[in-house]
Structures are given as C-alpha cells and as structure tokens.
Amino acid sequence: MSERPRLTVLSGPSGVGKSTVVAHMRKMHPEVWLSVSATTRHPRPGEKNGVQYHFVDNDEFDKLVANGELLEWAEFAGNRYGTPRAAVQEKLERGEPVLLEIDLQGARQVRESMPEAQLVFLAPPSWDELVRRLTGRGTESQDVIEKRLAAAKIELAAEPEFDTTLVNTSVEQVAAELLALLGVA
Numbered sequence: 001m002s003e004r005p006r007l008t009v010l011s012g013p014s015g016v017g018k019s020t021v022v023a024h025m026r027k028m029h030p031e032v033w034l035s036v037s038a039t040t041r042h043p044r045p046g047e048k049n050g051v052q053y054h055f056v057d058n059d060e061f062d063k064l065v066a067n068g069e070l071l072e073w074a075e076f077a078g079n080r081y082g083t084p085r086a087a088v089q090e091k092l093e094r095g096e097p098v099l100l101e102i103d104l105q106g107a108r109q110v111r112e113s114m115p116e117a118q119l120v121f122l123a124p125p126s127w128d129e130l131v132r133r134l135t136g137r138g139t140e141s142q143d144v145i146e147k148r149l150a151a152a153k154i155e156l157a158a159e160p161e162f163d164t165t166l167v168n169t170s171v172e173q174v175a176a177e178l179l180a181l182l183g184v185a
C-alpha cells in the first residue's frame, strides 16, 4: 500500500514572505501544485483572477460556503478567504501533493478535518523585520497594516501548534527547506 498523499499547509503572519517563498520554489519546481483560494479582497495591481486568487464578491463567497465548496475558510483583516475543495480532492485522489498557503484559522480547520496534513509555520527573523516587510510591500493602507499586525501577534503566539517552523531569513534557503518537506527535492 502506498503512503497516504500529503497535504501541506504553509501559514505565518502577513508579510513574512509566504508568497515570495512559494513563488521562488515554483520557479525551480513548476510541478509543485498550489491551491488557488477564493477571496472577497480586491485584486492588488498586477494580480489576475484565477492566478493569485479567484476574486469573488460577497454573494458568490456566501454561495461557496453554503454549497460546501470550501475545504476551509476564514475572515482575515476585513476580507474572506477560502480553499476550493474540489481541486484539492482531485489532486489528492491522483496521489499528488497539495500545498495550501492560508492563515492560522484555516490551518486549524485543516488540522481538524485532515489530521494527516503537515502544518508548516513561516516565521520572521524578528518582529521589526516583519513590520518592515509588510510596510515595505506597499500594498496595504496604514489601517489594514495595523489589522494585519494585530493578527500577526496572535499567529506568532500559535507557532507551537505547527509541526515545523521555518525562519524566513533567506528566500532561497527556506524555499529549499520547504521543498524537502514537500518531498520534492
């Protein structure tokens, strides 16, 4: 009997570098499949529907929830985000690894529904560096940055709930560590 296919969750505070690390990893290994979440957040400049996210309005998101189409979902800093269930199930049924990049509330839901999943926490080298990265990205208003930093304090305190912690000092190094955890490299 083959080993059960693995679902990996990558979580960590807003601005720590999750998307940057995953993008670097997929540049080296395009075969790594990342779930595309649905969100009610407005696209940032350069973001395309169906690529970074499926951008939906509140009614569409309500329908996804009501129809049981989301594996998990959460409200984060004023917007809702959720993982479409069907694509994840299809990949796992084919025996292919699955990567989710989601917040702490979503990670906790996955732990409940799929205890075999591995939960990876991406931590910043320091609090000041996290603030620098989130602010320096320049994509959020000061009000939203403050909401995200308030959430970050809760997320950092939850680090012991995760199976593994990776510290994002070097994008290249942490991408290699994540690949190893995915069983790709």
Ligand SMILES: Nc1ncnc2c1ncn2[C@@H]1O[C@H](COP(=O)(O)OP(=O)(O)OP(=O)(O)O)[C@@H](O)[C@H]1O
Pocket: 012, 013, 014, 015, 016, 017, 018, 019, 020, 021, 133, 134, 136, 137, 168, 169, 170, 171
């Ligand atoms: N190791 C690193 N060293 C320096 N800067 C980094 C590093 N990793 C990421 N960054 C920078 O930090 C900023 C935030 O990164 P990114 O958008 O990937 O974070 P995130 O965790 O995906 O955030 P969110 O949860 O808000 O989507 C970006 O400007 C990115 O270039």
Ligand SMILES: Nc1nc2c(ncn2[C@@H]2O[C@H](COP(=O)(O)O)[C@@H](O)[C@H]2O)c(=O)[nH]1
Pocket: 012, 013, 014, 018, 037, 038, 041, 072, 073, 074, 076, 081, 082, 083, 101, 102, 103, 104, 105, 106, 107
């Ligand atoms: N619970 C979920 N969280 C998600 C999902 N997709 C993304 N996220 C997380 O939301 C925040 C904010 O993302 P941003 O793109 O607006 O910066 C971040 O922590 C993401 O990881 C999801 O499907 N479910």
